[in-house]
Amino acid sequence: MSELPGDLLYTKDHEWLRREDDGTVTIGITDHAATALGDLVYVELPEVEQDVEAQGEMAVVESVKAASDVYAPIAGTVAAVNDVLADDPEKINAEPYGDGWIVRLMPSEDIDESELMSPDAYQQLLDELDD
Amino acid sequence: MPFIPHTEKDTREMLAAIGADSIEELFDEIPAELRIDHLRGVPEAHNEMEVSRLMRERAAMDGTPMCFIGAGAYEHHIPTAVWDIATRGEFYSAYTPYQAEASQGTLQTIYEYQTMITELTGLDVSNASLYDGASALAEAALMAVRTNRRVKTGLVLLAPGVNPVYEQVAVAIAGAQGLTFERLPVDAATGNVSFDKLEAGRNPVAVVTQQPSFPGTLEDVDRLSDWAHGEGALVIAIANPTSLALLKAPGHWGEKGADIAIGEGQPLGVPLSSGGPYFGYMTCKQQHVRQMPGRIVGRTTDLDGNPGFALTLQAREQHIRRTKATSNICTNQGLMVTAATIYMSLLGFQGLATVARRSHANTTRLVDGLCTIDGISRLYDGPYFHEAALKLDRAVAPLLTALAEQNFLGGFDLTDFADTDALLVCATETKTDADIDAYIAAFAAAMG
Numbered sequence: 001m002s003e004l005p006g007d008l009l010y011t012k013d014h015e016w017l018r019r020e021d022d023g024t025v026t027i028g029i030t031d032h033a034a035t036a037l038g039d040l041v042y043v044e045l046p047e048v049e050q051d052v053e054a055q056g057e058m059a060v061v062e063s064v065k066a067a068s069d070v071y072a073p074i075a076g077t078v079a080a081v082n083d084v085l086a087d088d089p090e091k092i093n094a095e096p097y098g099d100g101w102i103v104r105l106m107p108s109e110d111i112d113e114s115e116l117m118s119p120d121a122y123q124q125l126l127d128e129l130d131d
Numbered sequence: 132m133p134f135i136p137h138t139e140k141d142t143r144e145m146l147a148a149i150g151a152d153s154i155e156e157l158f159d160e161i162p163a164e165l166r167i168d169h170l171r172g173v174p175e176a177h178n179e180m181e182v183s184r185l186m187r188e189r190a191a192m193d194g195t196p197m198c199f200i201g202a203g204a205y206e207h208h209i210p211t212a213v214w215d216i217a218t219r220g221e222f223y224s225a226y227t228p229y230q231a232e233a234s235q236g237t238l239q240t241i242y243e244y245q246t247m248i249t250e251l252t253g254l255d256v257s258n259a260s261l262y263d264g265a266s267a268l269a270e271a272a273l274m275a276v277r278t279n280r281r282v283k284t285g286l287v288l289l290a291p292g293v294n295p296v297y298e299q300v301a302v303a304i305a306g307a308q309g310l311t312f313e314r315l316p317v318d319a320a321t322g323n324v325s326f327d328k329l330e331a332g333r334n335p336v337a338v339v340t341q342q343p344s345f346p347g348t349l350e351d352v353d354r355l356s357d358w359a360h361g362e363g364a365l366v367i368a369i370a371n372p373t374s375l376a377l378l379k380a381p382g383h384w385g386e387k388g389a390d391i392a393i394g395e396g397q398p399l400g401v402p403l404s405s406g407g408p409y410f411g412y413m414t415c416k417q418q419h420v421r422q423m424p425g426r427i428v429g430r431t432t433d434l435d436g437n438p439g440f441a442l443t444l445q446a447r448e449q450h451i452r453r454t455k456a457t458s459n460i461c462t463n464q465g466l467m468v469t470a471a472t473i474y475m476s477l478l479g480f481q482g483l484a485t486v487a488r489r490s491h492a493n494t495t496r497l498v499d500g501l502c503t504i505d506g507i508s509r510l511y512d513g514p515y516f517h518e519a520a521l522k523l524d525r526a527v528a529p530l531l532t533a534l535a536e537q538n539f540l541g542g543f544d545l546t547d548f549a550d551t552d553a554l555l556v557c558a559t560e561t562k563t564d565a566d567i568d569a570y571i572a573a574f575a576a577a578m579g
Contacts, residue, residue, distance in 0.1 A: 041446075042446070044421070047280065047281075062446040063446070064445075064446070065445070065446070065451070066446060066451060067446035067451055067452050067455075069455075
């Protein structure tokens with residue numbers, strides 16, 4: 001398992017968040033999640049300017065044998081979606097923390113970081129899953 | 132592959148393995164008040180001999196009338212080979228195989244079916260079929276909502292010629308899911324859409340056009356499709372598969388083509404059988420395939436490079452996506468589709484076109500003959516395929532009763548649909564000139 005980027009926040013649903021300078025938050029799924037799903041074949045993206053609730057369904061990632069909802073870790077408005085994934089969903093497998101990002105949200109309220117996980121806390125969750 | 136029931140020993144061992152005392156215990160979580168522990172109105176069981184006799188007696192009550200009814204289900208000649216082959220043990224399972232890839236022959240049959248239906252409808256992809264044409268409309272409407280996500284109205288506009296039974300079924304299935312179905316305005320002279328009265332700006336999520344229409348007319352599908360696309364709607368086509376051997380395929384309607392085509396597959400080798408089982412077909416443009424319900428068989432290559440067939444895009448389906456599947460009520464009609472595939476293979480495109488032309492010629496002879504009788508005229512102007520609406524100067528029901536006494540199923544009573552005394556008649560290739568002339572004579576006698 002590759003090392004977790006230290007500059008991201010994580011969720012127990014195996015998503016990651018990056019706070020951008022412009023106030024938006026970039027969201028993707030972790031390498032663990034992408035590996036567990038297998039090679040992705042399709043990503044259903046929300047529409048830009050769509051409002052999403054915290055814990056609401058935001059996107060769907062689909063592999064040959066499974067489909068999984070991606071939940072919004074925070075409430076907000078969709079600022080951008082990674083259109084590249086429409087033609088190249090495997091980007092998520094290849095670069096889950098880079099070009100495989102899924103959605104960029106403009107948060108509708110202050111982010112409560114206590115609801116999210118640090119890299120160390122998420123690593124601990126993964127270690128427990130391995131046991 | 133054989134289906135072997137559990138022995139009592141199997142059942143005991145399985146219960147022991149999961150620590151349950153009885154099968155009833157597995158249902159404990161269903162509250163007692165929701166359980167039906169009796170079957171009211173279900174008679175005592177009959178043995179095989181009694182049931183066989185009952186069925187023979189009931190079947191004999193049908194007699195052997197000559198059928199001039201269409202209205203959604205059509206009597207066609209079915210080559211004997213169709214059901215002789217379809218009922219071979221290798222095919223004779225009416226259901227989707229759950230160990231799908233172990234049944235390469237079944238998958239190849241479905242794949243060939245999909246190929247033929249996409250060719251007929253002029254669209255890119257087909258599913259493995261649905262229950263029937265009516266439920267296919269409900270599925271198509273729900274699919275349109277998922278596909279055309281920008282439109283939030285849930286409004287589905289139906290051309291005047293959409294089969295009213297299809298509308299009822301679509302409302303029953305999709306009406307409680309936020310969809311509303313409305314009819315487009317009708318031109319009384321043609322029975323088709325009144326383009327002058329079309330209302331723009333209603334934001335329909337889909338517009339449904341049936342060709343040929345329920346009362347047999349031919350809609351200007353190019354113009355209506357272009358209008359619908361201009362309104363931001365998806366175009367759902369309902370088409371009789373036999374007619375597609377002659378008429379323009381839905382995939383080529385207007386500038387962009389229909390987005391989804393559905394219809395009743397029964398005319399392709401499935402007997403009338405008092406209403407079923409039939410099957411619904413569904414095809415669509417490639418770009419919509421992720422939202423199409425039902426199973427899809429794809430062709431692939433195995434590890435050794437040999438061609439093979441596999442269920443594909445299964446992540447849309449209910450066994451994986453559960454409540455978020457594209458549909459939770461659909462299945463394919465494997466046996467009916469097998470028959471349809473054999474039927475289309477035996478006829479070929481030219482054969483199907485011959486059936487279509489013969490049916491049109493027979494209906495023309497029938498309509499022209501009936502219209503020489505005083506009190507009968509065409510209800511609508513314009514061309515028709517193998518079915519046409521007639522206007523009568525008196526109530527239809529007594530005439531149909533009189534014809535039935537002469538052993539003719541005289542047509543579909545269109546009075547409620549047309550809001551005037553009217554009859555829908557159909558003569559497929561199964562009728563000879565003598566049959567048609569005998570029917571016309573019986574009709575003339577009934578009219579007095």
